[in-house]
Amino acid sequence: xxxxxxxxxxxxxRQFEPVHGYFLRRELMTWHVDEWANIQPGSxxxxxxxxxxxxxxxxxxxxxxxxxxxxxxxxxxxQGVVELMRMLRQTLWTVETFDTKPTxxxxxxxxxxxxxxxxxxxxxxxxxxxAKIASNGFDIADVGHSTTTPxxxxxxxxxxxxxxxxxxxxxxxxxERITAGNYVFAGDPGSRVEPxxxx
Amino acid sequence: xxxxxxxxxxxxxRQFEPVHGYFLRRELMTWHVDEWANIQPGSxxxxxxxxxxxxxxxxxxxxxxxxxxxxxxxxxxxQGVVELMRMLRQTLWTVETFDTKPTxxxxxxxxxxxxxxxxxxxxxxxxxxxAKIASNGFDIADVGHSTTTPxxxxxxxxxxxxxxxxxxxxxxxxxERITAGNYVFAGDPGSRVEPxxxx
DNA sequence: TTTCAAATATTCAAAATTGACTAATCGAGG
DNA sequence: CCTCGATTAGTCAATTTTGAATATTTGAAA
Numbered sequence: 268x269x270x271x272x273x274x275x276x277x278x279x280x281r282q283f284e285p286v287h288g289y290f291l292r293r294e295l296m297t298w299h300v301d302e303w304a305n306i307q308p309g310s311x312x313x314x315x316x317x318x319x320x321x322x323x324x325x326x327x328x329x330x331x332x333x334x335x336x337x338x339x340x341x342x343x344x345x346q347g348v349v350e351l352m353r354m355l356r357q358t359l360w361t362v363e364t365f366d367t368k369p370t371x372x373x374x375x376x377x378x379x380x381x382x383x384x385x386x387x388x389x390x391x392x393x394x395x396x397x398a399k400i401a402s403n404g405f406d407i408a409d410v411g412h413s414t415t416t417p418x419x420x421x422x423x424x425x426x427x428x429x430x431x432x433x434x435x436x437x438x439x440x441x442x443e444r445i446t447a448g449n450y451v452f453a454g455d456p457g458s459r460v461e462p463x464x465x466x
Numbered sequence: 467x468x469x470x471x472x473x474x475x476x477x478x479x480r481q482f483e484p485v486h487g488y489f490l491r492r493e494l495m496t497w498h499v500d501e502w503a504n505i506q507p508g509s510x511x512x513x514x515x516x517x518x519x520x521x522x523x524x525x526x527x528x529x530x531x532x533x534x535x536x537x538x539x540x541x542x543x544x545q546g547v548v549e550l551m552r553m554l555r556q557t558l559w560t561v562e563t564f565d566t567k568p569t570x571x572x573x574x575x576x577x578x579x580x581x582x583x584x585x586x587x588x589x590x591x592x593x594x595x596x597a598k599i600a601s602n603g604f605d606i607a608d609v610g611h612s613t614t615t616p617x618x619x620x621x622x623x624x625x626x627x628x629x630x631x632x633x634x635x636x637x638x639x640x641x642e643r644i645t646a647g648n649y650v651f652a653g654d655p656g657s658r659v660e661p662x663x664x665x
Numbered sequence: 666t667t668t669c670a671a672a673t674a675t676t677c678a679a680a681a682t683t684g685a686c687t688a689a690t691c692g693a694g695g
Numbered sequence: 696c697c698t699c700g701a702t703t704a705g706t707c708a709a710t711t712t713t714g715a716a717t718a719t720t721t722g723a724a725a
Binding site: 293308332335337 | 705706707
């Protein structure tokens with residue numbers, strides 16, 4: 268299971284607990300996670316099994332609505348909450364050039380972190396992206412001078428530069444909206460969650 | 467195996483045949499396919515096995531350089547060439563909003579298609595992307611008006627709009643470079659490949 | 666000359682994903 | 696009140712991915 272499936276499912280359990288698999292399946296499908304994170308229903312049930320085996324979530328009995336099939340209820344364990352925050356922070360502080368999933372997962376769960384941490388991380392991300400764009404620029408120039416590299420490799424760098432610039436612009440916009448007071452983060456007045464500090 | 471692994475490995479066999487697995491492994495690693503397509507060495511050998519089982523490639527004996535381990539040589543079959551072109555066309559004429567792999571694979575293998583088809587497809591892609599950006603804009607407005615949708619969902623649409631705009635700009639730039647005569651495509655004078663027409 | 670890290674060419678078990686399948690219940694229309 | 700498609704709540708076999716392990720061989724340095 269890619270980290271993203273675990274992050275998304277653990278985050279969703281945290282958000283909706285106590286919760287059963289079928290609810291998560293329906294909820295996550297409305298998020299279109301099958302499109303942006305490639306998570307199919309089968310993977311959700313598998314993630315639940317695996318997260319349970321790792322002790323990050325636990326069963327809290329079963330129930331049935333009417334004469335419907337029984338459903339298993341899950342909730343996070345204290346270790347699960349710690350692990351979720353760890354995965355979330357790791358995602359927040361890492362810029363992936365090609366994989367779009369992490370950033371999508373971030374937007375879904377960043378409200379579990381404090382406003383100040385998210386603001387700091389966004390600043391960091393903008394610097395990182397700058398560096399990657401710059402190094403990409405040199406790569407494009409190199410391809411132009413090289414006699415062995417196929418010419419079309421230039422297009423790969425061109426495309427990833429443009430993608431990074433998009434990511435950059437998004438980070439900038441989000442930074443502005445957040446510092447302007449938009450959205451509710453952990454620890455904010457009105458938030459239902461307290462920030463969990465790293466150990 | 468996601469289509470992309472099959473596409474990349476089959477395309478690479480086509481490009482370098484007759485070729486052994488370890489060569490492909492090294493070559494594809496210099497393309498950084500582990501970064502942009504999540505293809506690890508193990509997946510390459512698995513793809514070879516699976517493509518062989520499907521009759522798209524075949525073994526052409528084994529050889530050994532010096533006292534090195536034996537290596538199995540592969541080459542494409544006629545059906546393999548047809549299948550490669552089918553996968554390539556499907557990728558060319560489909561715009562994925564979230565998955566960045568298909569476009570990266572395209573840039574690596576588009577020279578197997580004719581210049582005129584790639585030009586036509588790029589035009590099509592620009593129109594498709596326009597439509598997706600427009601529909602995204604309405605989604606953003608909707609989120610603003612909705613009382614139930616979490617506010618941060620706006621960020622997801624914001625991000626994908628920016629990503630689509632990057633893809634758009636790239637398609638436009640490539641279109642211009644190609645119509646200006648850059649790169650060598652199938653059927654062009656100087657090309658080593660003939661265009662394979664769809665059935 | 667020895668030694669030791671890197672390269673060669675894979676294989677394989679464990680983990681994850683896919684998507685079709687199951688088996689029952691609900692509910693809307695005729 | 697009957698029927699038939701949709702919904703419910705998953706399971707499971709087949710496929711694919713991952714990442715470590717294997718068993719050499721080569722080359723370079725000490």
